[in-house]
Amino acid sequence: MSVEDVSIWMLNNLKKDSCLYQQDVVDYLVREDNEHHLKENADGNQALSTKLINKFRVDSGPSVVWVKPDKYWRYRVPEDEVGREARG
Secondary structure (H helix, E strand, O other), X not given: OOHHHHXXXXXXXXXXXXXXXXXXXXXXXXXXXXXXXXXXXXXXXEEEOHHHHHHHHHHHHHHEEEEOOOOEXXXXXXXXXXXXXXXO
């Protein structure tokens, strides 16, 4: 599975559920034997590779924000500040 394939899967799940948790993507990649799209973060947990995150950022465009405290993406709402990160 390519980075493009995973990004499309992520976009489809975001459209379906209106939010997408990083852990759900990690779990999917492990189940599908595509762990090469993962890396180990500073806490020793699995996280998405920089290449995958960058591809998803381009594909999702400015209408999607990252909610850092809860580690998920969702669609932008009028109350969101400028930028890719949101508070919740």
